[in-house]
Amino acid sequence: MADSRETGLLLDPKYNTDGLITAVVTDRVSGDVLMVAHMNAEALAATQTTGEATFWSRSRGALWKKGETSGNILRVAEIRIDCDQDSVWVIADPAGPACHTGAASCFYRRIEGDRLDPVFAMSKG
Secondary structure (H helix, E strand, O other): OOOHHHHOOOOOOOOOOOOOEEEEEEEOOOOOEEEEEEEOHHHHHHHHHHOEOEEEEOOOOEEEEOOOOOOOOEEEEEEEEOOOOOEEEEEEEEOOOOOOOOEOOOOOEEEEOOEEEEOOOEOOO
């Protein structure tokens, strides 16, 4: 018997024991993975309501609207949820670098054996 969470049309996120789901953010135009973060119910609702990506910061223990201080917000074009509703895919238009280091993506280094090879240049701004 199919699980309605997996086949139905009702949004029913399956949060982990900490009340979080994983959020993968990609660039709408390039398709590049920009970042991975976490959302609780409040962050997901804020993202849906405002159209700007909001997450739960595990280190701060608080909601975190991406770009609130830097101006590098993520304007949401689309949100998708995976088959068992325990992670979301945020497709966004970034207004600047997505990574706090200044790189366009948090995934700016490729693993090459035991070394890291830069893939994206750091922003000069």
